[in-house]
Every structure is written in C-alpha cells, then in structure tokens.
Amino acid sequence: MKSLKISWIVLSMLVVASLLITACGAPATAKSPAATEAPAVTEAPAATEAPAATEAPAATSAPVATTGNLVMLDWSGYELPEFWKQFATQYPDVKVDYSFLAESAEAYAKIQSGFEADLVHPCSNYWKIMVDENLVQPIDTSKLSHWKDVNPDLAKQGEFNGKQYWAPWDWGFESILVRKDLVKTVPTSWADLWNPEYKGHIALYDSGESAHVITALALGLDPWNTTPEQDDQIKQKLLELMPNVLTIWSSQSDLDQLIASGDVWVAASAWNASYIKLLGDGVDVTYIDPTEGRAGYLCGFAIPTNSKNYDLALAMIDAYLAPDSQAYLANEYGYGIVNNAALSLVDPKKAEQLSLNDQNVISRTIFYKSINADQRQSWTDMWSEVKTSN
C-alpha cells in the first residue's frame, strides 16, 4: 500500500519533470506549430570541401543523381507534395527532407552556422546579406524550364552582382486589414492608423523593420533612405501611436484569431493570406490599398554554397515554379505568385482578391529592400524602445 502511494508520487513527479522540459521547449515551437526537429542530415562524406559553384558546370554533362536525398530549409506548409509534383515525377527515388523555419533570420543563422541544406527559402530582406557572406551560390536559370515565365521585375530583385542568386517564389502584401463591421470609418491610408477612433483596437506587427517602414510611409518618407533626424521623427510618431495600440501580433494564426474575435479592428502589416483566410471564415473584413502604397514582401529559393546536390536543387526550384504548384499556392494559401503562366489556373475570384489580375500590381507595391546591419540594429533598438516606452 505504502509502496503504491510512493510510486504514484514518483510517477507524478516524472510527468511534471518531463512537462517542465517540454514547457521550456515551447517557445521554439510557438512561432510555427508544425515545426519539427531538423531531420538528421546524413550525406556522402566524400568531396565536401570543393565549392559547388565550380562543380556545377561539370555536372551539366554528368547525369543527375536519381537517388539520395534533398534537404529543404523551408517554411512549414510548403512541404506538401502538391508543391513539387514535377520533382516527384522526375526523381521518384530521391527522398526530400524538410527542416522548418519560423523566421527568415533563422534561415540565415542556420546556413551561417553550417547547416547543410540544398535549398533555403528566406524573404528578400535577407537575400543580400546571404549573398554578401557567400552563403548561397548563383542559379543557372538556363536549366529552369519555367524561368521564362517568371515575372522579370520580381526576378530582378533576386539578382546580385549581375548574377541570379535567388529564384523568387511567393510574395504578398503587408497592408491594413480592417473589421468593416466594427469601425465607423474605414481607413484609406497608413496615416489613418493614427485616427483616435481606433484607440484600443489596433494591432501592429512585432517587427522594428515593419514598424519603421509603415511609419515612414505615413510620414511621406522613403523608408530605406532616412536621415537620423527622420529616424527620430519616426520614433516620435510611433510613440504617439502606442497608447492606441491594443496588442502586437507575431504570427498569422495569432492575428487571424485577434481579428476574428473582434478584439482588433485595424491590423497593420497584415498579410493577404490573413485576408483570404478571414474572408473564407465569413468575417467581415476589408483589405486596404493605402494611398501611400501597400508594402510587400517577396520570398524565394537559393542553393546554399555547401549544397552537394546542385542539380537536384535546380530541379526542385523548377518544380516549385511550375504553374500547377504556383496556382496551388495562390488558390489554397492566398499568396502572390511569380509565374505569369500560372495566372490562368488561379481562381478568378482569388486573383481579384489578391490583385493578381492587376497588370501594374508589382510596380505599385513597395517591396521590402535589403537593409544593412546599421539599419537592422537601429530599427530593432527603436522598436524595443517604443514597445517598452511605459
């Protein structure tokens, strides 16, 4: 009887101890619930040191390996086989392993610290730093059958030093998402965020970069060329906004829930994927095209310098760029796409909602630019200060 009691207590203690461990691990999984442990990467040990860029031309004539595995460092959600049907048909014996990202910075940090991936998928504000630090290698676009259909303006953003390092794949807006049924006046510009009518019902995105960009736009400044005085002006303007801000959102599911519950009426820097999702759920939302312009993000693939599967990686990029994959991205996820040939496969209603049917949509969108270390630091510090102002 006594021993039974003790074993019960020991058991409960063990459960608590293990929960303690998992609770401590929770922050890592918080951002992307689907993220799992990085798959163990076991590669052929030979020929690791030679830079793949020099191997690439030789590999043109050599047959591409049809077995082995390909390691993707990607966002969760993009691992669905619908996105790489073409690759699965071409290389049925290649095993595709996914390791998941929660932030672009993670892509940089992982590759930088030696993680061996064959494709990596951060957004464009991390493209330049990865090229500058020689973490990724140029893409031989002549081997991509779908490259000719890729929007040239978007492709241009992946070009550095005259070489194509990044294959753009997905993009979207960062704009103002509004609960039409709860506000009296629907905002029409970034500057309208400061309207006291929305006090206590505004959500801002938890990113110094995004906060800097939208405030600069509201003030009529060029976000990527601000003087120190203008930086100060931006900080003051944000400090004025903070008392009206209800909360800071950090992930799409977080924001979707905030808006659906009615706690948040006006969400800044919201993604179009949120808009499509909430419309689908029957929430009365509208997505603003602010007079200053919508901000936009662009993400895409590159092949890390230490990849040993250059040709397989190219084939994978081509599969992701294929019209069926791109149309799936727009139809199911509500993201902007880069392959013009895929537009006819997109549900016309979705294309309308995403403004994909607008010829000038790319040139009208203010895409995030590469930022330097000083900007990254100063905007982060500014944001830390604003968030902790009282």
Place this chain on the structure above:
Amino acid sequence: MENRSRFTTLIMPPAIYLFLLFLLPLGVMLVFSFRAGTTGAAHNIFTLNNYRAFLENSSFQRLLWRSAGISFTISIISIILAYPIAYYLAFRAGVNKSILMTLIIVPTWTSYLLRIFAWKLMLGSTGVLNSILLSTGIIEQASPILIYSRTAVVVTLIYVWVPFVMLPIFSSLERIDRNLLEAAADLGCASWESFLRVTLPLSMPGVVAGFFFAFIPTLGEFVTPLLVGGAQGSMYGNLIQDQFMRALNWPMGSVMSLAMLAVVFILMFLLTRLGPLSELLEL
C-alpha cells in the same frame, strides 16, 4: 575503491549531459558577448563595447528590472496560492493524496500554448468573463481590456506555475516529522503557533525552491507576453529575442542574457543567505 569507480561511472552520463547542453552553450554565449559582430571580420574582434552599450541603454535596463519585478510578483503570489494546496495535500488529504495530486497536474498535460490560448478565450472581448459581465449588466460594452496587459501576463503565468511551485513545498511538508507537531501541541502551542514556529520554518527550503521554480523561467518568458501582454506587456525575454532574431546582434543578445543570469544569481545568493544553503540542498 570499487565503490568509487562505480560512482564515477554513474555520474558520468549526467555530467557529460550537463557539460554539453548547459555549460558549453553558456561558454559559447560568454565568448559571443565579447565579439564585435555576429559574423564576418567583426566576429574575431574582442571588445567590451557590447557591455558598454548595454549599460548605456536605459530601456534594456528598465525592462530587466520591470521583468524581474513581474517575475517576483508572480513567484510570491504563486507561493501564497500553492502553500495551502501543498499543506492540505501533505496533512489533510489522507488516502486521496495521490488522486488529488494527479488532478492538480492534469492541466499541465495539455500544451503550454493551448493553456495560454484558453486564457484568451476566457478574458477576450467575446470571452466568458465579458459575456457574464455583459449579461449581468455590470458593463455595457464588451472590452478586451481584461487581456492584453501586464496584469494578464501575471495572471496567466501564475496559473501556469502554481502546480510547479506546489511540488517542492509539498515535498518539504511531507518530510516534516509529525512527532514535532505533537511535541509542540504537548508543550502548549496553539495550532497556529505550531504552524508558525514549526511547520513554516521547516518548509522554508521548499518555499525557496518553489520561488525559483517560478522566478527563473518567468524572467526569460517571451511567448506569454507576446500572446496576452498587449502593446505594453513586453518582457525582457522579448528584447533578447529581438536582438537575436531581428537585429542579428548575437553579441548584444548574449550580453543581455548574461545580465539576466546575473540578476537570478544575485537574488539566489541573497535568498540563500536567509537560511543555510545546506538546508536547501537537503531538499
């Protein structure tokens, strides 16, 4: 001799584990805190600038103290809430002890995030509390004001940590020799007196352990403040995350993490001064 080698064999796995997963990363962080940059040439420059920048940055320090204050509040309230539970379990629950213990632990079987989301459901503007207040006419308009605040962070974290604070208190109460209480009664102590003079002092090691069980993890918290803290609820952990993930300034992030560690150490030092350290170790 044989005993000794057996001891070495047994101690090796946890020692290696602690070294690789705890001391080594801490060392890496310490090295990083002296670097001029995360990567590139600056990576190899040794500098004290990060420490200077930290000392000059008032918002970092202000938030560190504020977070320490929040964690302190959480720990103290958790102890106050957990102590009666532990006391009941140890002295009054009798045969139901294990069942009650399990019941207390059951909520922790669900995901941490899920439990935080549950608080959003309860406190949000369409939540349970708002609905009750609305239907009883106490308030006229549903308001999300109950959540998205520093108070919401405190409430949520207390809820999360009470069971963990309860456990060490419970185990220290269990260890109290019941004869001592009898003796106190024989010598004419009223029950409250024997509690204050016997039970409480003897359970202090558990209380101190419980304090740190809640204080240390909540000081570095960044998920709960993100989800329920609102615009003003950021804690120190959020700023550390920003330095690592947004500014890519790992050296600064390391300095900030070490500063947090220093706060914990100082507090631990002060608290263990209250009673002999050996008493704690006996736990």
